[in-house]
Every structure is written in structure tokens, then in C-alpha cells.
Amino acid sequence: MKSMLITGATSGIGKALAITAANNGYQVIACGRNKGSLDELSKHNNISACQFDVTKLDETRQALATAKFDIAVLNAGTCEYVDIDDFEPEMFRRVFEPNFFGVAHCVDALLPSLKRGNKLVIVDSMARLLPFTRTQAYGSSKAALHYFTKSLEVDLHHKGVKVQAVSPGFVETPLTDKNDFEMPMKISAEEAAAAMLKGIESNKHTVFFPKFFGFILRFMHILPTSLQKHLSLAMREKQ
Numbered sequence: 001m002k003s004m005l006i007t008g009a010t011s012g013i014g015k016a017l018a019i020t021a022a023n024n025g026y027q028v029i030a031c032g033r034n035k036g037s038l039d040e041l042s043k044h045n046n047i048s049a050c051q052f053d054v055t056k057l058d059e060t061r062q063a064l065a066t067a068k069f070d071i072a073v074l075n076a077g078t079c080e081y082v083d084i085d086d087f088e089p090e091m092f093r094r095v096f097e098p099n100f101f102g103v104a105h106c107v108d109a110l111l112p113s114l115k116r117g118n119k120l121v122i123v124d125s126m127a128r129l130l131p132f133t134r135t136q137a138y139g140s141s142k143a144a145l146h147y148f149t150k151s152l153e154v155d156l157h158h159k160g161v162k163v164q165a166v167s168p169g170f171v172e173t174p175l176t177d178k179n180d181f182e183m184p185m186k187i188s189a190e191e192a193a194a195a196m197l198k199g200i201e202s203n204k205h206t207v208f209f210p211k212f213f214g215f216i217l218r219f220m221h222i223l224p225t226s227l228q229k230h231l232s233l234a235m236r237e238k239q
Contacts, residue, residue, distance in 0.1 A: 008076030116160030
């Protein structure tokens with residue numbers, strides 16, 4: 001039985017992925033901060049819990065020091081939107097701590113135990129593809145995370161460790177429930193988990209879902225920057 005370690009497994013995509021993977025025969029190590037949610041997940045025969053906070057390096061190192069896994073899905077993250085008329089630098093720290101440094105902490109903790117055939121799956125976002133309004137903190141953190149993933153893919157190649165990026169679109173989660181704007185082609189967490197598991201098993205370098213939304217944003221991403229700005233301004237006006 002293959003094993004899958006998942007951070008951010010107490011809600012949203014992470015929780016749905018933990019359940020989906022367990023139902024598909026994986027032995028899942030569900031990681032997160034919420035003890036109640038972890039206890040609930042642990043009732044599943046194929047799920048065990050590991051409680052820690054990815055933003056705390058020493059805690060992360062201690063929690064993952066003896067972790068045994070085939071696939072590690074680094075999914076924990078958060079989202080906040082910038083009010084340009086009330087700019088708050090501290091928000092960037094709050095967003096980057098789990099979204100970027102939390103992943104770096106997990107990689108630091110897992111590197112000593114990585115072996116040939118293991119896979120690291122790092123979850124960023126399609127928000128990195130276009131300069132969307134109000135996403136200076138979230139989009140920047142995910143863009144930095146994607147670059148980190150692709151660079152890590154190069155430096156772990158010789159060790160036989162596969163590194164994979166996952167870029168979701170809009171998914172119905174407690175985070176997106178707070179959004180006050182239209183979210184085109186939004187899918188459920190369960191649909192996202194199924195797409196993510198399929199993508200992980202496909203060994204693609206980067207997994208996008210929903211597929212059609214990913215196709216649209218990737219096309220927009222390769223447009224001249226002047227056109228990207230024009231489209232982003234139009235979306236801002238619509239909001």
C-alpha cells in the first residue's frame with residue numbers, strides 16, 4: 001500500500017484529498033493544526049494524524065523527523081486580499097508564512113528522509129498566472145512557491161525524487177467561501193481532490209484543474225504584458 005503525507009489536511013482540498021486517497025487504497029498521514037478535524041479523519045481505517053504548525057520550523061522538523069511516505073503533498077496555505085487604499089505590509093507576512101515558508105519548512109524536514117522513488121507535490125495556484133486585482137500578497141506567494149518547486153525539481157532530479165507542481169483554480173473551500181466576487185468554473189473540494197489524485201498519479205510536471213479554466217489562464221499568461229494588464233483592469237472594473 002502506498003503512503004501519502006498531506007499538509008493542510010484539516011479542511012478544504014487537503015481534507016478532501018486525504019479522504020479520496022484513503023478511499024483509493026493509500027495509507028494517509030493527515031497533517032494539520034486542528035486536533036478536532038484530525039481526530040475525525042483518524043476514524044478512517046487508512047488515515048493517521050500528525051498535528052503541527054507548518055509556520056514553526058522546529059515543530060515541523062520534530063513532527064516530520066520520522067515520517068515514512070511515498071508521496072508528500074505540501075498543501076497548507078491561506079489567502080488574504082489587499083485593499084490598496086489601506087495597504088498592510090503585515091498581511092504579506094501572514095500570507096507568506098504558511099504559503100511559502102511553511103512549504104520550505106516542510107521540505108527542510110523531509111529532505112533527510114527522501115529517497116529514490118519518492119515524490120514531492122507542492123500546491124500553488126493559478127493566481128500566479130495573471131496580475132489579478134487585490135492578489136498582491138496571495139499571488140506573489142504562489143508565484144514564489146511555483147518557482148521554488150521548479151528549481152527544487154532540478155536539484156532533486158539526480159536523487160530520483162520526483163517534484164510536481166499543482167495549480168488549482170477556484171475550489172469551494174472555507175477560504176473561498178469568504179470571497180465576495182465571482183469565481184468562474186468553481187468546483188467542489190471533492191472534484192478538486194479527484195483531479196489532484198489523478199494528476200499526481202499521472203506524473204505530469206504541473207497539474208492544472210479545472211482543465212478548461214487552466215487552459216484559458218495559461219493562454220492569457222503567454223499574452224503580451226500589455227494585454228494581460230488590459231484584461232486584469234477589465235476584471236477589476238467588473239468586480
